[in-house]
Amino acid sequence: MQSPASDLDQNWWRDAVIYQVYPRSFADGNGDGMGDLRGVTSRLDYLKDLGVDAVWLSPFYRSPQADAGYDVSDYREVDPSFGTLADFDEMLRAAHALQLRIIVDLVPNHTSDEHKWFVEARQAAPGSAARERYIFREGKGENGELPPNNWQSIFGGDAWTRLIEPDGTPGQWYLHLFDTKQPDLNWENPEVWAEMESVLRFWLDRGVDGFRVDVAHGMVKAEGLPDWAGAAAMVEGEQADAEDAGDAEAVAEGHMNPPSPFFDQEGVHEIYRAWNKVLKEYDGDRMLVAEAWVEPVERLVRYIRPDEMQQAFNFEFLLAGWDAQRMATAISGSLAAVESVGAPSTWVMSNHDTVRHTSRYGLSVPTSFPKGISPEQEQPDEALGLRRARAAAAVMLALPGSAYIYQGDELGLPEHTTLAADFRQDPAFARTKGAETGRDGCRVPLPWYADEANYGFSHGNADPAEPWLPQPEAFARYAADQQDGTAGSTLELYRSALELRAEYRLGAGTLNWAAVHDPAAGVLAFENNGVLVMTNFSEQPVALPAELLENHAVRLRSESSALLGEKLAANSTIWLA
Incomplete structure (x- = not known):
């Protein structure tokens, strides 16, 4: 289509x-x-x-x-x-x-353990084509009672769960890097x-x-x-x-x-x-x-x-x-x-x-x-x-x-x-x-x-x-x-920022750090397609060069109070163009 x-x-x-x-x-x-x-x-x-x-x-x-x-x-x-x-x-x-x-x-x-493939794998024998779609392994220990390796799940606990085979006996282990209900697929298949x-x-x-x-x-x-x-x-x-x-x-x-x-x-x-x-x-x-x-x-x-x-x-x-x-x-x-x-x-x-x-x-x-x-x-x-x-x-x-x-x-x-x-x-x-x-x-x-x-x-x-x-x-x-x-x-x-982003084609622009860019002082400033963006990350207002405000119009303020005279307020961003 x-x-x-x-x-x-x-x-x-x-x-x-x-x-x-x-x-x-x-x-x-x-x-x-x-x-x-x-x-x-x-x-x-x-x-x-x-x-x-x-x-x-x-x-x-x-x-x-x-x-x-x-x-x-x-x-x-x-x-x-x-x-x-x-x-x-x-x-x-x-x-x-x-x-x-x-x-x-x-x-x-991974899939769900209720995916038809895994349902088939549960019922199939070790080494079968159904089990080869997932990562099944024999366990370690005298009777296979230990996981195949020491990997841990992203969600906590072991990354392996042991199956109970159709005849009721403990069987192979399957890998799940996430939840037990999310068995990992075998991408070598x-x-x-x-x-x-x-x-x-x-x-x-x-x-x-x-x-x-x-x-x-x-x-x-x-x-x-x-x-x-x-x-x-x-x-x-x-x-x-x-x-x-x-x-x-x-x-x-x-x-x-x-x-x-x-x-x-x-x-x-x-x-x-x-x-x-x-x-x-x-x-x-x-x-x-x-x-x-x-x-x-x-x-x-x-x-x-x-x-x-x-x-x-x-x-x-x-x-x-x-x-x-x-x-x-x-x-x-x-x-x-x-x-x-x-x-x-x-x-x-x-x-x-x-x-x-x-x-x-x-x-x-x-x-x-x-x-x-x-x-x-x-x-x-x-x-x-x-x-x-x-x-x-x-x-x-x-x-x-x-x-x-x-x-x-x-x-x-x-x-x-x-x-x-x-x-x-x-x-x-x-x-x-x-x-x-x-x-x-x-x-x-x-x-x-x-x-x-x-x-x-x-x-x-x-x-x-x-x-x-x-x-x-x-x-x-x-x-x-x-x-x-x-x-x-x-x-x-957000609506204003997205409208201006489209108007100035900022997504297709090129970033250049501005002369007033000073991260050590908490000021991030860059130019992109004719727009100067300045952010004050600090907790105190920072002074702006007078010529910036004289030569540019404020197109966006993150807060109505972002400009305090010739200072950029704390925790604020402005766009100048």
Whole structure:
């Protein structure tokens, strides 16, 4: 099927602004308390008015929902909780009619244990073709009672689970780098390759414009599955940075010493070269974006060489936090690295796996990266975090390349930091027995109308069910209807920034650090296509050269009070042109 958007500019993804929809929490079309595809369709005009170019949908496939849909039991069906294939097709048609592209999630590292392949594998004998689709091994010990190696799950606990064979005896072990209900596929098996390429074509034929690839640095494991002395984690970062930020677990698992045997293996690039060829069979310049927590950035950009993927998420920028030097370093390093392979950079501050940046920036250490925030932990300064988040958004949306907005970022939504343990559903919370708070706090359903039940999440339904996760009372003041048309609101700030970004073609521009750039003093300043962007990361106003204000007009302020005479206020950003 031809994408209705295919007549637009080629290489659209190089400077696109892409909005992440987490379907279960975006909009509830039928009133059952769970977001769905009809809800997404009902809000496409809102996204068009916001000024984004594309929408990325987190998984909506048939799934037992053990990990919020990242445990797929059928890659070609819509889960009934989200609707039907007909609902998807209608959403896609409506999006393309608005010239919004649609990117869907692809989960190729693992399936659900309820996928037909794994159901077959459970019933099949060791060494059978059914078991060869996954990673089964005999256990160690006298009777095979020990796991095949010492790998630990990203979600906590062993990465191996032992099967009980059909005759009731303990049998082989299977690998699951995540939950026990997410067995890893065996990418050494040609049948796995062929099946995933078939899945790509199924959705490309329906007209999707691209794929976000989950755990794109996974799939291929080191030969022999050797033991490993490192700590399993999705988030990478320098050990010192992690410790300084108060999160010693946020360490580089891919490039520690020794390197990880299950992430960033050379073989993944062969997969993406093959997928690149599949996408080129279709018109409309379809794209792949990698979720690859890989460092240093020089290794990350190997995923976006000309014959592989088009984009990779820039997690170095996300992890920089509220700090001028760290953010400037992330920007410079990222732009230099992507230039080496002729690809665009991407910029993102939050997603469905991270504490919202509005809350992270409000912590006493605003460069920290906690794995969730519980009522017992430090509570962020909500007002300060929002002020900094608005200033950071004005930086991100002025950078050359492609920008990603997580749903609710444009409303300034904070993390739900007081969510009771009884409501938490993240498998990481259960598998670590609460030691890891988990990701539920950033996944709370959006507020659309302050005075409606569920804050309008189930708008249009007479007697809606309670949302799948409870919303905090604070969401009322962040509701979209309270911000729509309200001067100075975060929603209007995003709309203005996106309009100016398009007017000045900032996504296609070139960054040059300005003369007033001084990260050591807390000032980040750069020029891009005739726009001068200045941010004050410090807690004190900073003086601006008089000629700047004399020779430029202020086009954007992150706060109405961002300019104090000839000074840039604390925690503020301005655009001058």
